Amino acid sequence: MNESKSNLERVRAIIRSQYFWGIVAIFLLLLINLIKDPSYLNLSYNPTTGAFVGNIIDILRAAAPILMIAVGVCLVIATGGIDLSVGSVMVVSGAVTMEFLSAANQPDSIGAAALAILLALLLSTVLGLVNGVLVAFVGLQPFITTLVMMLAGRGIAKVITEGQNTSATNEPVRWIANGYAFGLPVVFLIAVAVIVVVSIVVRKSALGLMIEAIGIDPKASRLAGLNRRGLLLTVYAISGLLAGIAGIFATASVMTVDVSRTGYQLELDAILAVVIGGTSLAGGKFSIGGAVIGALLIATLDKTVLFLGVPSSATPAFKAIVIIALCLLSSERVRSLFRQRRLTTPLTPKETVPS
Amino acid sequence: MSEPLPIVEMESISISFPGVKALDKVDFRLFPGEVHTLMGENGAGKSTLIKALTGVYKIDSGDIVIAGQSRRLTGTADAQAAGIATVYQEVNLCANLSIGENVMLGHEVRGPLGINWSATHRAAQAALDGMGLGHLDPRQPLATLSLAVQQLVAISRAMVTKTKVLILDEPTSSLDAHEVAGLFTVIRRLRDQGVAILFVSHFLDQVYAISDRLTVLRNGQYVGEYSTRELDRSMLISKMIGKDVETLRGIGSERRANHRSPGDEPLLRAEKIGRKGSIEPTDVTLHRGEILGFAGLLGSGRTELARLLCGADRPDTGRVWMRGKRTEVSNPKAGLDNRIAFSSENRxxxxxxxxxxxxxxxxxxxxxxxxxxxxxxxxxxxxxxxxxxxxxxxxxxxxxxxxxxxxxxxxxxxxxxxxxxxxPDLLILDEPTRGIDVGAKAEIQLTVAQLADDGVSVVFISSELEEVVRLSDRILVLKDHRRIAELENGPGVNADTIVDIIASEVQEEVGA
Structure with a gap:
């Protein structure tokens, strides 16, 4: 009896958590796909490549870049800021990688791949730091700062590739996006590893608490001795770095950087993922786990739209409907409406008991 | 005076939060043309009762009757429709709008072309005139006004709607003496117009100066309703905290008995520290285990000086030595590293x-x-x-x-x-007891005295001069952004001594 009650409590806690409806939505979308095609969830094993093949695997692979930027944007939003530049940082990172590889002496070597990636991540982090400096030290608004960086980033990418959609051949880089390890896509495993590292760094150190504190109340945090500027710099740099990784993921799968399409409007997907995950745009308490759920949902949604054959012109509207429904479900006000309706019946007899 | 019908009657109100019974069958009555104070410690249920009356919280059981009609209040709009308006401790106005826009927000005068601004500002002017604030220009931005005047503007705003019940939740906590006097003039004027006023304050003097009737709550329960004239202060305090007040009185005398003369080397020595526009260059010395009081009216520079000492603001003149060593305290982190802790007045x-x-x-x-x-x-x-x-x-x-x-x-x-x-070796407390109840206040004072006995140096700032005198070993008196006196505390020193110093320095603004 007691045990079932505590189980019930646990279930309640999960239902109350902000991203519960995100999980439900993922399952619903999968269910819809399953109804259309009963073999949708089938996984087959390809012994020659050592890989699982199936729609789920495709979704996980597609989710990797969104996962990266969603986690970065989540941290920025927690400080009360926003990072609109992640999509553009992605294209810069992709442009650097492809341009470096296509110009390298031994374009197909591991050394060239490592150097290209290092360079791309370095530049992405620097772009993040520029955001951070402008926000923390110059005192510009995060929205304006990163909006400018969003416009500038795509420009920088075009300068790097001289406006071309540069392609390159490099097996190690290609493997990152298209290869398999332990039967799963490498790109997804890297994403998971990065998220685990970020989560551990943020939650096992005091970084998470400090980020939340400056997001909730910057003045009080300063008086408590927190270094707001340093924290902001760190967070924007992390966001830039993660966007750089996402850019490599996105370009490596086709080994081409498309300067006008790579990462285009992905910042909006990242922000949506964060909001679906229950992190308030006002800053403060954040949930990396929630952002992960949000990113997975958006990847599932993208694949579902394709699978159902929704006309491409109707895709944004379809996406919007799913997301607005989700936001309504997780809104405190809508939920309390439901709760009140449920509560009225059992409470009435109690009130009549004299005490 | 025949007793009129109450405008508000709350009967047997109960509200529970998870794990807490916030209100337990509380009664409350409010008559037109009276100032009624709600008294109780923090957590006694004052705010909860107000929120029940303003529709913020839903009551679990009980009746709310307003002007003879039983009401179910499910939101602040319901309360407003019933003629109840609230002015909170922290002014809820838009600092970037003009005075008139704030007063008329949501009640702008409309013409065929949308809002008629000149008529709106005329209406605002009329509302301000009615409050005795005729000298204000409604087109001026609100942000140019002092907090006290903003409070009065907030009341004017409340009176634009046909308000029959005005709730003032700690309106005086950030005002100084003559600002409080101004507020009370307005309150009395409204009372004489027949408005029922529900007042909440922790300042007993003010409660006795303004209210006609008191309702006391304790731990979410109704203790009683009293006429202010029939209940003296110590009886009131006993009713609020439910125990004897002698323990509270003991703190001060005990503190002075333990007073030690300072050692040789001061913990902190500041020479001519100042900052343009906030405090003129000032010397401060503080020994270990000493409590230094900063006395002065609001805006005298006492907070500004404290902020320079702890690194919250950066001084532009002067030098500081901590434990005999030259030290730069340029930000709060550096302050903490030097074992200086600062508790702001703005909790x-x-x-x-x-x-x-x-x-x-x-x-x-x-x-x-x-x-x-x-x-x-x-x-x-x-x-x-x-x-x-x-x-x-x-x-x-x-x-x-x-x-x-x-x-x-x-x-x-x-x-x-x-x-x-x-x-910390140095603890700077800016108004640590503002807006909190007698019981918690005594506990905090006791802690401060204890800390000093343990060797911590304390800078103690309070608007309540009695409190400063009770605790401090030495008192620094500030006025108009500069230090005007420093005195050793002793048997001859009391709140009036300090008031005299402040008053005689320039012959205006005599507080008490």
């Missing part, structure tokens, strides 16, 4: 971090000192938190509760715990 904006738990709030400053890479292990955190929750008697003693759900006095205790956990 809401510069103290608590609302959405974090009691535990997180308490360990924050220690964590900031250690840096982000060296998190305090959870077990150490728990030990630290339970130590201060017990020592400072924080209620409820639940470290995982968000701090915003605690009453003001308990938030203040958590903040005190945050600073004490950094093991």
């Amino acid at each position: 809401r904006d510069e103290g608590i971090i609302r959405d974090l738990t009691v535990r997180e709030n308490l360990v924050l400053a220690v964590q900031a000192k250690r840096g982000w890479a060296r998190p305090i292990p959870r077990r150490e955190q728990d030990a630290l938190v339970s130590k201060y929750i017990t020592a400072l008697n924080v209620r409820p003693a639940d470290p995982e509760r968000p701090i915003k759900n605690l009453s003001g006095g308990n938030q203040q205790k958590v903040l005190l715990g945050r600073w004490l956990a950094t093991q």
Whole structure:
């Protein structure tokens, strides 16, 4: 009896958590796909490549870049800021990688791949730091700062590739996006590893608490001795770095950087993922786990739209409907409406008991 | 005077929150043309009762009758429609709008082309005239006004709607004496017009000056309704805290008995520190285990001086020595590293971090000192938190509760715990007892006295001169952004001494 009650409590806690409806939505979308095609969830094993093949695997692979930027944007939003530049940082990172590889002496070597990636991540982090400096030290608004960086980033990418959609051949880089390890896509495993590292760094150190504190109340945090500027710099740099990784993921799968399409409007997907995950745009308490759920949902949604054959012109509207429904479900006000309706019946007899 | 019908009658109101019975069958009556004060310690249920009356909280049981009609209030709009308006402690106005826009917000005069601004401003002017604020120009931005005048504007705003019941929740907590007098003039004027006024304040003097009737709550329960004339102060305090007041009186005398003469080397010596526009160059010396009071009216520079000492603001002149060594305290972190802790007067904006738990709030400053890479292990955190929750008697003693759900006095205790956990040598307390009840106030004063006995130096700032005199070893008197006197505390010194010093310095603004 007691045990079932505590189980019930646990279930309640999960239902109350902000991203519960995100999980439900993922399952619903999968269910819809399953109804259309009963073999949708089938996984087959390809012994020659050592890989699982199936729609789920495709979704996980597609989710990797969104996962990266969603986690970065989540941290920025927690400080009360926003990072609109992640999509553009992605294209810069992709442009650097492809341009470096296509110009390298031994374009197909591991050394060239490592150097290209290092360079791309370095530049992405620097772009993040520029955001951070402008926000923390110059005192510009995060929205304006990163909006400018969003416009500038795509420009920088075009300068790097001289406006071309540069392609390159490099097996190690290609493997990152298209290869398999332990039967799963490498790109997804890297994403998971990065998220685990970020989560551990943020939650096992005091970084998470400090980020939340400056997001909730910057003045009080300063008086408590927190270094707001340093924290902001760190967070924007992390966001830039993660966007750089996402850019490599996105370009490596086709080994081409498309300067006008790579990462285009992905910042909006990242922000949506964060909001679906229950992190308030006002800053403060954040949930990396929630952002992960949000990113997975958006990847599932993208694949579902394709699978159902929704006309491409109707895709944004379809996406919007799913997301607005989700936001309504997780809104405190809508939920309390439901709760009140449920509560009225059992409470009435109690009130009549004299005490 | 025949007794008219009450405009508000609340009967047997109960409200529960998870785990707490916030109000337990509380009665409350309010008559037109009276000022009725709600008294009780923090957490007694005053705010909850007000929120029940303004429709913020739904009542679990009981009746609310307004002007003879039973009402179910399900939101603030319901309360407003019933003629109830509230002015909160923190002014809820838009600083970037003009005075007139603030007064008329939502009630702008409309013409065929949308809002008729000149008519709106005329109506605002009329409303301000009615409050005796005719000298204000409604087109002026609100931000140019002092907090006290903003408060009066907030009341004018409340009176634009046909308000029959005006609730003033701690309106005086950030006002100085003559501003309070101005506010009271307005309150009396409204009362004479037949408005029923519900007043909440922790200042007993003010309560006795303005109110006709009192209702006392304790731990969510109704203690009684009294006529102000029939209940003297010590009886009132006993009713509020439910115990004898002699313990409170003991603190001051005990403190003075323990007064020690300072040692040789001062902990802190500041020479001519100042900052343009906030405080003129001032010398401050502080010995170990000494309590230095800063006395002065609001805006005298006492807060500004404290902020320079702790690094919250950067001084542009002067030099500071800590423990005999030249020190630059250029930001709060540097202050903490030098074992200087500063508790701001603005608990809401510069103290608590609302959405974090009691535990997180308490360990924050220690964590900031250690840096982000060296998190305090959870077990150490728990030990630290339970130590201060017990020592400072924080209620409820639940470290995982968000701090915003605690009453003001308990938030203040958590903040005190945050600073004490950094093991400061110098603790600067700016208005640590403002807006909190008698019981918590006594506990905080007791803690401060105890700290000084343990060798911590304290700068104590308060608007209540009695409090400064009771606790301090030495008192620095400030006025108009500069130091005008410094005196050793002793048997001959009392609040009037300080008032005299402030008053005689320039022959205006005599407070009491």
